Amino acid sequence: xxxxxxxxxxxxxxxxxxxxxQTISSLSEFIFLVERFKNTCSCRNNEKxxxxxECESRYRTLVNTDVLNNINIFKTSLNDQHLKFIQNNQSIxxxxxx
Numbered sequence: 268x269x270x271x272x273x274x275x276x277x278x279x280x281x282x283x284x285x286x287x288x289q290t291i292s293s294l295s296e297f298i299f300l301v302e303r304f305k306n307t308c309s310c311r312n313n314e315k316x317x318x319x320x321e322c323e324s325r326y327r328t329l330v331n332t333d334v335l336n337n338i339n340i341f342k343t344s345l346n347d348q349h350l351k352f353i354q355n356n357q358s359i360x361x362x363x364x365x
Contacts, residue, residue, distance in 0.1 A: 268349040272356045274301065274326035286344035293333050297325055323354065330360045338363050 271277050278301040281287055281294055289295050304318040330352045334341055341363075342348050348365035 268351060269345050269347045270351045270353065272353050274322045277326050277329070277352070280345075284344045287340060288337070291333055291337065293329060297322075297329055300325060327354060327360050335361065 271280060278298060281289070281298055287294070289298075300318070301322050304315065304322050307315045307318055309315060334352065338350075341350060348363075350363045352360045352362070354360050
C-alpha cells in the first residue's frame with residue numbers, strides 16, 4: 268500500500284514519478300503552487316500561511332478529481348493497487364483499493 272500523508276508528499280510523488288503525466292495542467296499548477304510555498308521565506312509568515320492553506324485545499328481537490336479520474340495511471344506508476352491519500356497526516360481524503 269502506498270500512503271501519501273500530506274500535500275508535500277503528493278508534490279514529491281508528482282516530481283519523482285515520471286509516468287504520472289505532468290501534462291495534466293492542474294497537477295503542474297499544483298507543483299508550482301507548492302514550490303511557491305516552499306520558496307516563501309518564513310519572515311513573510313502571513314503569505315506562507317495563506318499559501319499553505321491553499322496547497323492543502325488544492326491537494327484535497329486534486330485527489331478527488333484528477334487522481335480519481337486517472338487512478339489507473341497512478342496505480343501503474345507506483346506499482347501498487349492500494350493507494351491512500353491523507354490530509355495533514357490524519358484524516359483520509361480518499362482510499363483506492365485493488
